[in-house]
Amino acid sequence: MIWSKPSSLLLLPRNIDRLWQPLLAGMAVLCAVLLLLIVAFLLKEAIPALHDGGWRSFFNDQSWYPLENMFGLLPMLWASLAIVSLALLLAAPLGLANALFVRFYAPSFLVTPYRLMLALLAGMPSVVYGLWGLTVIVPIIAAYHQPGTSVLAASLVLALMILPTVALTCLAALEAVPSSLHAGAAALGMSKQGLLLGVIVPAARYGIGAGMVLATARALGETMVVLMVAGNVVQTPHSIFDPVRALTANIALEMGYATDLHRAGLFTSGLILTLLVLVLAWFAARTMHKYQYA
Amino acid sequence: MKKFKILLTTLICMMLFSQSSYAGSERLILTGSSTVAPLALEIGKRFEQLHAGVRVDVQTGGSTRGVLDARSGTADIGMASRALKGTEQDLTSHLIGMDGISIILHRNNPVKMLSNAQIIAIFTGKIRNWQQVGGENRSITVVNKAEGHSTLELFLHHFSLKNSQIKADVIIGDNQQGIKTVAGNPNAIGYVSIGTAEYEEAQGTAIKRLPMAGIAPTTEQVRLGKFPLSRPLNLITKGKPSSLAQSFIDFARSPAVRDLVEAQFFVAVASQH
Amino acid sequence: MTINNSTTAYTLGNMTLGQACCTPVPHLQIKKLSIAYAGNTVLDDVSLDIYKGCITALIGPSGCGKTSFLSSLNCLLALIPQASVTGHIYFDRDDIIHDAIDTMRLRRRIGMIFQKPNPFPLSIRRNLTLPLREHGVRNRYLLAEKVEQALKDVGLWDEVKDRLDGSALALSGGQQQRLCIARALVLEPEILLMDEPCSALDPIASGVVESLIKRLQGRYTVVIVTHNLAQARRVANYAAFFWMKERVGTLIEFGRCVNVFEHPRNPLTLAYVRGQAG
C-alpha cells in the first residue's frame, strides 16, 4: 500500500486550501481597497478647496481662473458633456450599423478581416488618434472655421476612437440573439429589414445599451484626444466650432504647474469625474441586470 | 517551472543590481520653469561629463512648481524664469541668465508692428481681424498660456491685464507648444520666451518676433536692458545647498557654459560682468 | 463495521463476472436525514442503510430529492449555498454531517460519478494521475501501473492505450463516462455514488457502462440513481423508492430489489413500478 488508509476521518489541518484561501482573499480585498485609497487620496488633496464651503465656488464661480481664485468648473463640465454627446450621436448609429453589416450583410470573406481591423483599432492608443486628429482633422476644420481645434474636432476624433468598441460590443450583443428567433421570424415571411429592426435589434437592446453606456464612460474619461484637438479654452460652448476645454484635459494641462488651492481644485475635478463615472457604472449595471432577467 | 524560476531570479538580481548602482551614483533633481529646462538639460549633460557618476534629472513644471519643490526638498534645485516674490524670500536665487518675452506671429503674416494698445485690444477680443491692424482680411487666433506659467504672469503684469479678460482661441502649455501652434496657423498671435523663439527661428520654424514699444526682441536688447518685457532666469535653493548642488550652480554661472546659454538664445550672466 | 485493511476487497485486479458477495452489513447508515434549500425542505426524514458490497438503486420521479440525497453522502451538497442538511449519516463511526471531518479524505473513500461525463480537459493519462498525485502517489512506475489497471477494469485499455496522451475530451460519450469511472476507481474508494450514469449516453454505450456497474458488485458499495426501472432491476440488489408528498420528497419503500419490484408493500410503489404513476 502506497498510502495507508486513514483510520479516521477526523480533520487534519493538512488541506492546502486552508493556506491559499486567506491569501487569495487578502489579494481580492487589497484590490478592492484600491477604490477606497483612490477616493481617500483624491479627497485628501482636494480638501483645501472644499472646506469652508469652498466647494460652492466650483459651481458658482463664472469660470476657471485659478490665478484670480475663480474655480468655476461648469463651463468645462458643459464642454465635456457637449463633446461626449456629439461623439456618441455619431458613433452610436454608425457602430450599430457596422455591427449589423458584419453580422448580416458582409460577404463571408470580409467578416474576419473586418473584425480584425475593428479589434486592432479598438486597441490603438488614444494618443495616436489625437496625433492623427491634430495633423489631419484640425487643419481641415481650420480651413473652414478658425482655429480648427474645437468641439467638432474633438467629437469627430472621439467618435472614431470609440466606434470600434461600440461596433464590437453591438456585434457581441447581436450574436447573443438565438438563431431560433431568426428562423422563426424568417418563417413568417418578414423582410430582412423588418427582421433586423423589428426582431433582432430589439432582442439585443440591453446588450447594445450596456455597450453604449460603457462607450460613454470611456469617452468621458478620455484625456489625450480632447487635450490635443479641443483647443483648451475655458468657455461654455456656443457652437461646434468653439474651442473648449474638457474636465480631463484641464487636469492634464495644469496639473504639472498647479500648486496649493489650484492643485486642490484639479483634484476636485478628478473627484467629480469619478462621481460621473460612478453614476454611469451604476446605470450600466442596472441595464445589464435587466438584460439578465429579460 | 524551472525556466520561470530562472527568469524570476534574473529579475530580482537585476533589481538589486540596479538599486546598488543607483545608490552608488549621486543625483541632482531640477524641477520648474519650462523656459529654463532646455538650458538646464544641456548644462546638466556637460556637468555629467565632468563629474563621473553624477546624474542630473530635469523635469519641467513651471516656475512656481520649481520654487515650491526647492522649498519642500522634492527637488535639489528649482528653476524659475522670474525673480523671487515677496513671499518667497526664505529661498535663495542664483541668476544664470536673462530672457525676454516676445509677441510672435506666423512668418507669412504681413503685420510688422503692433502697439501696446493694439496688443491689448487683440488679446481682449476687441480687435478680431488682422485687417484692423494692417494685415490681411482674416480673423485673429489668439494663443494664450495655461495658468501656472510665469510667462503668462509676466505678460499679464506688463499689460496690466487679468487672465479672465483675455479672449483666447487656443490655450497652450509650454513655450514649444505655443511656437508649434503659431507656426501651424497663419492667423495666430502668441507670446513666448525670446530665447526659445530665437532658437526655433534658427531651426527654420515659420514664426517671427514682433518688436515691442519699438524695441526689437533680441537677445542683444535684453542684454542691454532695453527690452521692456525681460526677466531673470534663476536657479532656486533652500538654505545652503549641498556641495554637489553648489558646484552645479557655480558651473551654471561660469563662463564654461556661456556657449550653451547663448546657443539657447539667452543672455549669459558671465558676459554681463 | 470498520473496514479491514487486509481484506482483498480493495486490491485491484481483473474483475470477475457474476454474483459476488453482498452481505447485509450496513456500510453507511442514514438516520432521519432532511435536506432543505433556502428553508424549503426538499427531502424529509429519510432513514436507510446502505449495505456493504451491494448495489442500491434509488428510484422515483424527478424532483423528489434523489440527487440531493446522493450528494449529501459525500458532502458535495455543502457547496451549494443555502443548502442545509439535518440528521445523521454514519460512516466508519463518524457522523459526516456533525463531526469535523476532512471532506477531501471522505471523498477519496466515497467516489462519485455524474450524470454528464466530466473528464477533465487534460490528456487521458493525466485524468487518472492527477487525483493519484493529489493523494500522494508520486512514483512513475506505480502511476503507470495504476493507470493501466484502472483502464483495464473499465474495459477502456484496449481502446485508448495508443493515445493515452491525447485529450480526454476527444473520447466518445460512453468512453468518457467509463474514464470517469476509472478515475474514481483508481483512488480505490469503498463506496461509489452514481447519479444517472447512463442517461446522457446512447443505448449501446449505456449497455456497456451498465455491465461495468454490474461487475462492480461485491467489490464496491454502489449507490445508483436511475430513472430507468429496467436497468435498476437488472443491476441492483436493493432498491429505495422515493416519492413526493406535498412537494416534499420522502422515502416510501426500501428493500431487496426483487421485493420492491415484484411485491411492493406500498400501493404508490406498485403504481410507479407498473408505470401507472410518476
Added chain:
Amino acid sequence: MPERMFTLLIWGAALLVTGALLWLLADTVLQGVAHLSWAFIVDAPEHAGRDGGIGPILVSTLCILGVALLVSLPLGLGAAIWLAEFSRQGGFLGQIIRLSLDVLAGVPSIVYGLFGNAFFSLFLGFGFSILSGGLTLACMIIPVFIRSCEAGLSAIDHGWRHGALALGMSRSTAVWYILLPAAAPAIIAGLMLGIGRATAETAALIFTSGYVDRMPESWMDSGRALAVHIYDLSMNVTGGNAAAYASALVLVTLIVLLNVLAQAMTDRWVKRRIFSA
C-alpha cells in the same frame, strides 16, 4: 423605407467607417514608415526628439509595463480566483469587491494619474519614476484583468469542479491544474486588454513616470513612455510630426507584438498542463 435603401444605408455606414479608419491606419503606417529606421529604434532622442531615435524611451516603456505586469498579474489572478472559486456565492464581501472593481474599471485614466502622483510619487516618496508609473498602471489594469479572469473562470462547466471535488482533490489543485488552463483564453484576453491599456496609456504617466527621455538606470529614475513621447512630439515640438508618426507606428507594432507573445506563452503553458505526466 424600401429594403434597398436600408441595405444601401448599412453598406454606406460600413464604407464610411472603414474609410475613416483605414485613413487613420494608412496615415500612421505610411508616415511612420517614412521616418522609421533601425537607428530610430535604438538611438537616443536629440533636439527634443526631432532627430535621433527612441531607444531609451522604448526601454522605459517596457520597464514601466514590466513593473505594471509584475504587480498586477499575480494580484489580479489571485483576486479573480478567490472571487470565482472561494468566495461564497452571493456573499457580502464578494459583492462589495465586485462592485468596487466595476467602479475602478470605469475610473478615467487621468484620475489614476492624479492618484498615482499623490500616493506613489509624493506620499510613498517614489517621485517621478518608472516604479511610480508602473504601479499606477498596475492599479489601472487590475480591475479589467480581474473581471476578465473571473468571467472566464465562472464560465467553466461546473462538472469539472464537482468532479475534482468528488475525487477528494483540494480546490487549489482543481484551480491550478484544471480550471486555470480551461480559463486560459479569457485570461489571455484580460492580459491583452491590460497590456494594451498600459502600453497605450499617456495621461496617467505624465505625472507619475515623468518626461525624462534618457536611458533609465534604476527603477527610481524617471522614464518617458512612448505614448508620452508621441504626445510631446505632436504638441510641443515644431517639426516633430514625422518622428511622432514613426513613434506611433512603433507603439502600435509593439502592442500587436506583445499580444502575440502573450498568446504564445499562454498556449505553451496550457499544453504543459495537459501533457506533463
